[in-house]
Amino acid sequence: MARTVAPVYDPQLIEPRWRAAWKAAGLFRVTEDRSRPKFFHMVMFPYPSGPLHMGHFRNYVFGDTFARYKLMRGYNVLNPFGWDAFGLPAENAAIQTGIPPRVSIEKNIAISKHELEIMGIGFAWDREIATSSPDYYRWTQWLFLKFYERRLAYKRMASVNWCPKDNTVLANEQIVNGVCWRCGTRPTKKDLEQWFFKITAYADRLLDDLDKLDRWPERVRVMQANWIGRSHGAELAFTVEGQEPIRVFTTRPDTVFGVTFMVLAPEHPLVARITAPAQRHAVEAYVERTRSETEIERLSTEHEKTGVFTGAYAINPWNGERVPIWIADYVLVTYATGAIMGVPGNDTRDLAFARKYRLPVKEIVSRSPRPAGTVEGTVLELDQGYAVNSGPYSGMPSRQAFEAIAAEAEKRGIGVRTVTYRLRDWLISRQRYWGVPIPIIYCPDHGIVPVPETDLPVVLPENVEFRSDGRNPLLFVEDFVNTTCPRCGKAARRETDTMDTFVDSSWYYLRYTSAREEREPFDPEKASFWMPVDQYIGGVEHAILHLLYSRFFTKVLHDAGMVAVDEPFAALFSQGMILRHGAVMSKSKGNGVEPDQIVERYGADTGRIYELFIGPPDQDAEWNDRGVEGISKFLHRVFRIVVGEEEGSPHQGQPVGEVELLRSLHETIDKVTRDIEAFHFNTAISALMILVNRMQDYLRGGGARNEAWATVAQGLTRLLAPFAPHLAEELWERQGGRGLLTFGDWPSVDPALLARSLVTVVVQVDGRLRDRIEMAAGAGEDDVRRRALESERVKRALAGRSVARAVLVPDRLINLVSA
């Protein structure tokens, strides 16, 4: 390409040229090169929804900057990308427009890819994946079969949230404010046979291993821990006349003497059997009513507790008391045993229920070993109180009573210590078309039969008719549904549900390690070479779902001997969102800024640096068009100063000589390096601005463009490379640099050049700043103190008092404490 000599910084001219150069050089193309340390770097892959906006780009800019930096540090960087290409939006678009999902997805991918390219975001494109490609989803199906073999995939009847308008199940997270997130319809409950992954079998490990993830944001770990929700307690049995006992779960067995009623979930199997004839009508009506409510509604705090007495009584084996059995919708059949013991004396929910239905309240926990005589409604935690009115356990600290009662229950065979989780099994069936077909066949003789591995992939038929009623088009594809049993060859029916798209994204990082592998989902050797992901970057909206599912997958595959690691992501960074006009940037709100606009007007480098400088990377930031202008000016200034337009014009600041200039460079190298490692991109940019200001001061003070200058200019250029890669390459070439800077070395700090001979020491009197003095570096306390006391300002502040003692921070500060 012809060399262009631009008198001014012209991004339009220089940027395409360098992108072509990187492409030719194979930026981020890697192999399992053992001569360099590996670094597996990933940004979360997106759903290809069409044009991206600068809000999306923050993620990619951080990632690209970090990956380029690691490359310059000499790492063998695996930096792949792909597309989470299955999902409902493409299917809905197909229903409305008739454009097949594959067509719209491919178009969107092309658009997004172009935008990434013009922003200079580099990836290992030779490893690009799309979850909707048969090359990929056949292995998603294969993994499903592995889970099935290991009894981690199973089918059962489940009461699910069903959107009657869209004709599909909704995951709990897809119900927003009690209605379907898509169409606003109130979902109903429906009993359906659904496929689940048994994530609960891994609950303990998923929770305990969070401790290993010391390079994850605290908030994400906390959210996952809450989601798993492990509770230690006991299951206790209460006898019912003429029936099997009711088993309840409680985290507070020490409060068992305070039971004044029992509550069963309305769906509890015992309800029908124990209900007294007189209450049957009321109970049945109540059960019917709760069935029409969603779990979300039932669990809402504002929802007033309601319930109905069954007419039956249970006996509390601990004190022989006879207590009424109620049913109430605040007890969930899906959690623990679906039944509770009502202890209004130390539980706010039970207290509210007891007050509403005038049930007795007993004090059984007190702040002191003696009863206070009142129950005020504050719950005392296990290590805050003492058991009272509790028979032989009275007076014990609650924790001790917990242990004693649990032990006694086990001895008497009326209870057992146990652990319960809030986490439930992962419902992966979706009554949707645009997803991975679940590789299962239903045979009239053999029931559920997995598709043999050799028959994979079960290809998703693409010539289908989309129905306006939203029913899964697969149901009507005869060729697909009608098949034969792999065991007996008889006519059989294929599963038409597809998998939740979170299954697709639960293993894509492994696929990246050998993206073109044809015999297995990934090459175990390559996977063990690259795993774990050393740095993962993505939005906090995936704090639970995707990140928890991926951890689960990794553990399962670890147990199956397929991967060495049991945690996929060693370090996680969750970036803040970009807002504009006070709202998250989005196409629907019309407040998006598109990369094309930025690239055309200012160049990609300006857009990149602006997104880095806008604020702390982990916090949300407001987009400001003026701020973009500011960055553009900065880059123009960098260009002029390095390329040689800028000359000195006099100013009043401190003169900057060669020594100061070189020191500034090394201070900047030090600062920028530490800032990138810590993901403090905003301060890294400000450090670069400071260096450029110093360079300007040097020239204005008459400094020559000599060898020292060239060293600093080249140093600046290298430091700029991860942030503004196009400009850096251009400057590098104009300075006579060899090869591509992107593949060059990151500069290192020379501690000798950081040293100062003269330092400014701050003088405080009684902790208040009074003066600053110039001292030789390394001056001792006596010298500094003597010089400080010579200061008129210091004398005035002391006002004749003597100095009782002095605190010296070498080369920085002395504090004179007056008598």
Added chain:
RNA sequence: GCGGCUGUGGUGAAAUGGUAAACACGCUAGGUUCAGGGCCUAGUGCUCGCAAGAGCUUGGUGGUUCGAGUCCACUCAGCCGCACCA
């Protein structure tokens, strides 16, 4: 209710327990073969003062310390997550 995060100039923000407000935006004044824009210079937390200077200042109240935006306790406000999970 539980948990997490955040409170600093007009704005975005910076600050290993050691000069609060770096860097930038904005603004003011001036310069520029100066329409505008750009570029350059000086200034810009608040109060008093012509100035020199003095005092005040990191949501609030206390505490630890020679010294606190930073650590501790309590408290207020905002944001986020979970939320009748027994």
